[in-house]
Amino acid sequence: MNAEIICVGTELLLGNIVNTNAAFISERISRLGISCYNQCVVGDNMDRCLAQLKESSSRSEIIILSGGLGPTEDDMTKEAVAKFNRLPLVEDKKSRKAIEEYFAKRKMEPTANNWKQALVPKGAKAVPNANGTAPGIILETKSCTYILLPGPPFELEPMFEKQIMPYLASLQSGVLYSKTVKIVGVGESRAETMIMDMIDAQTNPTIATYAKAGEVHIRVTSYASDKKEAAKLVKPVVKELQHRFGSSIYTTDENVTLERAVMDLLVSESLSLCTVESCTGGLISSRIVSESGASDILKCGFVTYSNESKTELVGVKKSTLDKYGAVSEQTAAEMAKGGAKASKSDVCISVTGIAGPGGGTKAKPVGLVYIGCCVRGKVTVKEFRFSGNRNKIRILSATNALILARECILEYKNKIG
Amino acid sequence: MNAEIICVGTELLLGNIVNTNAAFISERISRLGISCYNQCVVGDNMDRCLAQLKESSSRSEIIILSGGLGPTEDDMTKEAVAKFNRLPLVEDKKSRKAIEEYFAKRKMEPTANNWKQALVPKGAKAVPNANGTAPGIILETKSCTYILLPGPPFELEPMFEKQIMPYLASLQSGVLYSKTVKIVGVGESRAETMIMDMIDAQTNPTIATYAKAGEVHIRVTSYASDKKEAAKLVKPVVKELQHRFGSSIYTTDENVTLERAVMDLLVSESLSLCTVESCTGGLISSRIVSESGASDILKCGFVTYSNESKTELVGVKKSTLDKYGAVSEQTAAEMAKGGAKASKSDVCISVTGIAGPGGGTKAKPVGLVYIGCCVRGKVTVKEFRFSGNRNKIRILSATNALILARECILEYKNKIG
Numbered sequence: 001m002n003a004e005i006i007c008v009g010t011e012l013l014l015g016n017i018v019n020t021n022a023a024f025i026s027e028r029i030s031r032l033g034i035s036c037y038n039q040c041v042v043g044d045n046m047d048r049c050l051a052q053l054k055e056s057s058s059r060s061e062i063i064i065l066s067g068g069l070g071p072t073e074d075d076m077t078k079e080a081v082a083k084f085n086r087l088p089l090v091e092d093k094k095s096r097k098a099i100e101e102y103f104a105k106r107k108m109e110p111t112a113n114n115w116k117q118a119l120v121p122k123g124a125k126a127v128p129n130a131n132g133t134a135p136g137i138i139l140e141t142k143s144c145t146y147i148l149l150p151g152p153p154f155e156l157e158p159m160f161e162k163q164i165m166p167y168l169a170s171l172q173s174g175v176l177y178s179k180t181v182k183i184v185g186v187g188e189s190r191a192e193t194m195i196m197d198m199i200d201a202q203t204n205p206t207i208a209t210y211a212k213a214g215e216v217h218i219r220v221t222s223y224a225s226d227k228k229e230a231a232k233l234v235k236p237v238v239k240e241l242q243h244r245f246g247s248s249i250y251t252t253d254e255n256v257t258l259e260r261a262v263m264d265l266l267v268s269e270s271l272s273l274c275t276v277e278s279c280t281g282g283l284i285s286s287r288i289v290s291e292s293g294a295s296d297i298l299k300c301g302f303v304t305y306s307n308e309s310k311t312e313l314v315g316v317k318k319s320t321l322d323k324y325g326a327v328s329e330q331t332a333a334e335m336a337k338g339g340a341k342a343s344k345s346d347v348c349i350s351v352t353g354i355a356g357p358g359g360g361t362k363a364k365p366v367g368l369v370y371i372g373c374c375v376r377g378k379v380t381v382k383e384f385r386f387s388g389n390r391n392k393i394r395i396l397s398a399t400n401a402l403i404l405a406r407e408c409i410l411e412y413k414n415k416i417g
Numbered sequence: 418m419n420a421e422i423i424c425v426g427t428e429l430l431l432g433n434i435v436n437t438n439a440a441f442i443s444e445r446i447s448r449l450g451i452s453c454y455n456q457c458v459v460g461d462n463m464d465r466c467l468a469q470l471k472e473s474s475s476r477s478e479i480i481i482l483s484g485g486l487g488p489t490e491d492d493m494t495k496e497a498v499a500k501f502n503r504l505p506l507v508e509d510k511k512s513r514k515a516i517e518e519y520f521a522k523r524k525m526e527p528t529a530n531n532w533k534q535a536l537v538p539k540g541a542k543a544v545p546n547a548n549g550t551a552p553g554i555i556l557e558t559k560s561c562t563y564i565l566l567p568g569p570p571f572e573l574e575p576m577f578e579k580q581i582m583p584y585l586a587s588l589q590s591g592v593l594y595s596k597t598v599k600i601v602g603v604g605e606s607r608a609e610t611m612i613m614d615m616i617d618a619q620t621n622p623t624i625a626t627y628a629k630a631g632e633v634h635i636r637v638t639s640y641a642s643d644k645k646e647a648a649k650l651v652k653p654v655v656k657e658l659q660h661r662f663g664s665s666i667y668t669t670d671e672n673v674t675l676e677r678a679v680m681d682l683l684v685s686e687s688l689s690l691c692t693v694e695s696c697t698g699g700l701i702s703s704r705i706v707s708e709s710g711a712s713d714i715l716k717c718g719f720v721t722y723s724n725e726s727k728t729e730l731v732g733v734k735k736s737t738l739d740k741y742g743a744v745s746e747q748t749a750a751e752m753a754k755g756g757a758k759a760s761k762s763d764v765c766i767s768v769t770g771i772a773g774p775g776g777g778t779k780a781k782p783v784g785l786v787y788i789g790c791c792v793r794g795k796v797t798v799k800e801f802r803f804s805g806n807r808n809k810i811r812i813l814s815a816t817n818a819l820i821l822a823r824e825c826i827l828e829y830k831n832k833i834g
Binding site: 015022026036037042043149279280283286288295300303304306309313343355388392 | 428429430431432433434436437439440441442444445447453455456457459460462465469472513571603623625627690694696697698699700701702703705706707709711715716717718719720721722725726729730739760772773774775776805806807808809811826
């Protein structure tokens with residue numbers, strides 16, 4: 001089965017927003033084993049929408065549209081799909097009621113425009129929207145299935161996960177099942193080489209690798225008549241990957257991030273965390289706090305951007321800064337040890353580096369970063385040389401700090417276990 | 418003049434990466450006054466590339482392609498454009514030399530594949546790539562102009578800014594000139610209402626508004642025979658906007674971010690900064706550090722996620738936490754005052770709130786956030802009620818903290834000035 005994605009919105013064509021919907025939908029449908037050969041963006045314009053629908057319906061079985069379901073005159077995705085299929089728009093009673101309730105709950109009055117959102121092409125099914133007033137729409141025609149989704153990601157994403165994914169899965173004759181093996185500390189090309197024989201031999205399940213900043217993800221997807229059968233096909237492949245990559249694998253769950261994995265490890269070992277950040281400036285603590293439940297493990301974080309603060313907040317010796325400099329193995333070590341002490345935390349991650357664009361020298365170039373980790377008094381420091389702009393260096397630093405923390409905690413766990 | 422964007426890459430169709438190139442290119446060409454009616458994504462597949470080129474060349478004067486210029490077999494954007502236009506690929510001497518130098522500088526050996534990157538369609542111009550081995554390509558044909566760019570954003574963006582923008586500008590008969598008036602503290606619909614008469618009356622310059630999380634940007638763009646003339650047209654409109662929005666405008670420079678504006682204000686008033694963050698967890702300090710020159714103003718940051726750390730690091734009274742709770746006006750005030758004192762900073766920003774998904778109550782729901790700012794001892798606290806998921810609430814909190822800091826510093830400046 002193949003699908004394509006049409007995102008409707010002039011703001012996308014003007015570059016005012018980045019098209020995260022296309023990536024979100026593509027990623028989800030590829031998990032279902034549905035092929036996607038085209039994504040496109042058109043503005044809020046009837047003629048161009050119709051032209052795109054003509055092109056898309058000639059090559060794809062499923063057409064997923066996002067955006068243009070709002071209450072204003074500009075919004076005309078639904079109208080274009082109805083017109084293209086020569087169908088009238090009719091009111092969906094449940095959708096009208098949902099709109100009434102949405103406004104009543106917020107003690108607001110709907111405007112005349114809002115009722116437009118209860119209209120659907122005749123014969124189409126409305127999909128309730130738990131986070132807004134525009135319902136989604138599924139329209140099955142002889143040649144194509146059209147799925148219309150609201151544009152705002154916080155409306156589209158839950159609707160897609162909870163209602164569209166099961167619908168699309170029901171269109172498939174079999175069942176797809178996948179596990180994502182997430183790996184750190186192994187480069188993409190080395191990871192690929194390590195499993196080249198498996199990739200060459202793949203049929204069902206299939207194996208695909210993806211590189212993310214500092215991580216490699218391997219997705220194993222199987223296809224079978226039912227879920228149990230599909231899971232059975234995936235299991236030995238994941239086991240073989242676990243055998244080959246060992247502790248470099250931090251999770252086999254698609255939804256678990258690196259920060260989540262580090263947090264889970266801290267919780268299971270009853271360890272508390274502190275961060276001491278210089279060039280990352282709070283990026284690591286912010287990634288930890290982005291996951292709920294951070295209060296279970298995070299005692300505090302220090303952003304010690306100035307030399308003064310390194311000394312005053314976490315006790316880096318002035319003599320260390322004078323002798324080795326702020327960006328040095330010694331300073332990273334004292335930051336980690338001092339942060340743990342100042343916050344009475346079991347684990348402390350530290351980062352000090354030169355993110356650029358200025359501040360680099362021949363001996364200490366832009367991209368030189370020291371990352372430290374102290375676990376119950378034992379300090380490890382690693383040197384990194386990243387390339388890229390300021391932002392990329394900072395992101396790679398934060399990711400590698402989480403990777404080092406994971407390694408050090410695992411080492412501690414193995415020693416005491 | 419109209420252009421369209423074709424991004425080539427299977428990783429985009431699989432949703433493994435978000436298409437930031439399309440947004441970047443769209444935003445830049447819209448600044449030049451070039452209309453963009455279509456963006457699309459196709460995979461690394463010759464037939465589908467050719468089909469897209471056929472479609473695109475029938476409707477657009479300029480076709481901008483990104484991705485697929487790498488050294489591997491998969492990369493075939495250049496080959497597709499050459500084939501579509503029935504042109505052979507020929508070696509560009511300068512590009513070959515650049516590749517030689519790129520590898521020599523890194524003390525690496527180029528592989529046979531790499532020389533493929535020196536090939537261009539006959540008659541095309543190679544565009545040097547300062548950050549990689551794949552040159553860009555400009556191919557002018559009778560019907561269309563093709564611009565081929567490398568996929569990685571850190572190669573594409575500087576090439577586009579420095580080389581493609583001037584080229585595209587040279588195709589225009591006149592000159593476009595724009596200023597972006599960036600506004601905080603005024604909602605989008607209110608801002609639009611305040612300038613509805615100006616929008617209705619616009620011809621040259623044109624006026625367009627864009628909403629960004631917590632900010633409104635108004636872009637004023639004029640068109641004239643030369644830059645001086647174009648700037649002259651923009652000036653009175655910007656002046657009128659300054660008159661209407663007053664100190665809500667933090668910059669009229671497209672490249673100045675809100676964090677940069679706050680930093681510049683701190684530098685000009687010789688004030689140092691400290692942050693004390695709970696639910697934002699380092700997001701504010703990280704935004705400050707993302708700008709170079711943070712060391713001039715940022716003394717340090719505290720991430721006080723736990724109650725303990727609020728007390729120990731910045732001296733929030735235990736009685737305050739007991740009586741009013743961690744998410745309260747009183748706690749935000751003591752965080753700001755205590756952070757300033759602990760770090761001996763002139764200005765301290767504090768944030769405490771409930772980002773969700775858990776932790777909300779009827780009296781203190783998810784989205785309730787208190788933001789404090791202390792400027793030389795004077796503390797201001799504002800209450801906010803944001804909606805959205807954990808991440809959105811955290812981002813809005815960080816933006817509004819920067820906005821409040823700006824307001825408080827301006828008030829201080831006016832008082833002492």
